[in-house]
Amino acid sequence: FHSMNILAIESSCDETSAAVITNGNIRSNVVATQLIHTHYGGVVPELASRAHQQHILPVVDKALNDAKIAKKDLDAIAFTKGPGLLGALLVGTSFAKSMALGLDIPLIEINHMQAHVLAHFIDDPKPAFPFLCLTVSGGHTQIVKVTGPLEMEIIGETRDDAVGEAFDKTAKLLDLPYPGGPLIDKYAAQGNPQAYPFPLPEMPGLDFSFSGIKTSFLYFLQKQVRQNPAFVQENLADICASIQFTLIDILLKKLKKASRETGIKEIAIAGGVSANSGLRRSLTELGAQLGWNVYIPAFEYCTDNAAMIAIAAHFKFAAGDFCDQTVSPLARMEF
Numbered sequence: 001f002h003s004m005n006i007l008a009i010e011s012s013c014d015e016t017s018a019a020v021i022t023n024g025n026i027r028s029n030v031v032a033t034q035l036i037h038t039h040y041g042g043v044v045p046e047l048a049s050r051a052h053q054q055h056i057l058p059v060v061d062k063a064l065n066d067a068k069i070a071k072k073d074l075d076a077i078a079f080t081k082g083p084g085l086l087g088a089l090l091v092g093t094s095f096a097k098s099m100a101l102g103l104d105i106p107l108i109e110i111n112h113m114q115a116h117v118l119a120h121f122i123d124d125p126k127p128a129f130p131f132l133c134l135t136v137s138g139g140h141t142q143i144v145k146v147t148g149p150l151e152m153e154i155i156g157e158t159r160d161d162a163v164g165e166a167f168d169k170t171a172k173l174l175d176l177p178y179p180g181g182p183l184i185d186k187y188a189a190q191g192n193p194q195a196y197p198f199p200l201p202e203m204p205g206l207d208f209s210f211s212g213i214k215t216s217f218l219y220f221l222q223k224q225v226r227q228n229p230a231f232v233q234e235n236l237a238d239i240c241a242s243i244q245f246t247l248i249d250i251l252l253k254k255l256k257k258a259s260r261e262t263g264i265k266e267i268a269i270a271g272g273v274s275a276n277s278g279l280r281r282s283l284t285e286l287g288a289q290l291g292w293n294v295y296i297p298a299f300e301y302c303t304d305n306a307a308m309i310a311i312a313a314h315f316k317f318a319a320g321d322f323c324d325q326t327v328s329p330l331a332r333m334e335f
């Protein structure tokens with residue numbers, strides 16, 4: 001019996017990552033985070049592409065070494081086709097294509113947002129089909145109805161900013177370095193979430209909006225700082241707790257609605273913002289209240305990583321779903 005070894009590569013944003021999966025089990029997962037962007041208050045696409053170019057070879061080598069797999073034992077190469085920054089995606093895609101060509105093995109293209117959802121199939125417990133997944137990242141906010149490993153449908157999404165973007169942009173207004181989401185999370189732990197109430201957006205159906213909350217937060221801050229220039233320093237924990245509370249409230253209200261409308265009580269979260277401790281706690285509490293089975297990924301599989309690309313590739317390999325050398329990455333990509 002020959003085991004199936006797949007190398008997976010992720011390069012859609014500011015993490016260069018490679019992982020090896022054997023018969024559905026993750027053998028290694030190496031992530032190189034680009035720290036250069038902290039100085040700029042956001043990811044600078046050109047710098048991201050260059051950093052991917054520098055990191056990709058050592059990251060892939062380490063993933064193979066950690067897994068104790070030789071290149072000649074690989075059966076396929078998977079890569080993130082999109083969505084993401086085009087220049088960043090081109091580095092991973094070109095690398096994967098060259099390696100597959102050299103080794104004469106098949107290529108597997110992966111949708112990054114589908115991979116976030118499928119991260120739930122790396123470890124136990126795994127959700128049962130059908131389940132709902134709230135995918136929350138720096139670029140996306142989606143409620144996905146998942147009926148099979150490769151069958152999923154977006155039933156609600158943001159009409160403007162992503163929730164991760166709302167975290168990062170409010171953090172920027174507070175002079176916190178990029179990415180601000182984890183820092184808001186950290187300061188919020190010591191604050192009062194009811195200190196400053198913010199209005200919730202009115203959005204029909206299962207869609208989201210986060211641009212209004214960002215603006216009302218800006219006006220709130222300008223007004224407070226006019227009255228007290230030290231407002232932010234003196235109240236940082238309460239400010240972070242209040243903004244985090246509001247963002248979580250928006251997310252969970254829609255998730256509740258989605259569960260009610262679909263009758264599905266298998267509920268998962270995924271994506272970078274699912275690392276947020278307030279969201280994890282609130283979802284666990286809400287789930288207990290409503291009789292949901294709640295699935296929260298391990299921290300390492302919340303933010304961008306190649307292990308999730310690898311598990312998605314495992315399902316595509318089993319389905320015989322390969323692509324050819326003419327494939328090109330896509331900045332915007334549907335399911």
Ligand code: KG4
Nearest residue numbers: 137138139164179181272273275276303304
């Ligand atoms: O999935 P991800 O790593 O990259 C994208 O595909 O966008 O998500 C990154 C986003 C950033 O906006 C970051 O601030 C946010 O996830 N994030 C958090 C936390 N950890 C990461 N937001 C709130 N609380 C956290 N603990």
Ligand code: ZN
Nearest residue numbers: 137272303304
């Ligand atoms: Zn992501």
